Structure formats: C-alpha cells, structure tokens
Amino acid sequence: MNDLDTSPVLKAMQVFFMVNLPDTEVDLATYGEDQVKALCEHFKVDLERMGCQLEHVTSTEWPALKAHMFRNKTRSTDVMFKKLFTDQNLKIRL
Known part of the structure; x- marks a missing residue:
C-alpha cells in the first residue's frame, strides 16, 4: 500500500501541494486547517x-501562506516554495 494512503503525516503534508488548493477564496478560508x-x-x-x-x-502563518499559495497557484509547488525560501521579502512577510 502507498505511504501517502497509510501515513497520516504524509497525507497531511499534501496540504502544501499547489494542485490541492481549492478553486475559490470561500473554500480557501478553512482549507488545510x-x-x-x-x-x-x-x-x-x-x-x-x-x-x-x-x-x-495556525492562526497567522498558515492563513498567510495559503493566501500566498492561492495568489500564485499557477506556479508549480517546487517553484513556489523555492521562491518562498529564497525571496527575502517573502521570508519576512510569511
């Protein structure tokens, strides 16, 4: 069986994949909590x-990160996170 199906931690980490983001801001409000x-x-x-x-x-950093992800959802997950970890302005804001 696939680890993504059996490991609760790996399953929870899928929240960070851009392809899993909801389509609307309404759904984004509670996404990934x-x-x-x-x-x-x-x-x-x-x-x-x-x-x-x-x-x-949970109250501040996650909402800021998921909003940033939503605004940039046309990017791939690896490109978005590379920018997130290397852009000094983003590192300070998020």
Missing part, C-alpha cells in the same frame, strides 16, 4: 524546541 493542526501536533516537541509558537502557526 485540520492538516496543519495535525502536523503541528505531530511535530510539536521539535517545533516548540525551535521556538515556534504553534498557535501563531
């Missing part, structure tokens, strides 16, 4: 050790 919460819970110890505030991730 459960998946991001599941990832935060799974990686909680490591994230908190690195100084991440999990409430901030």
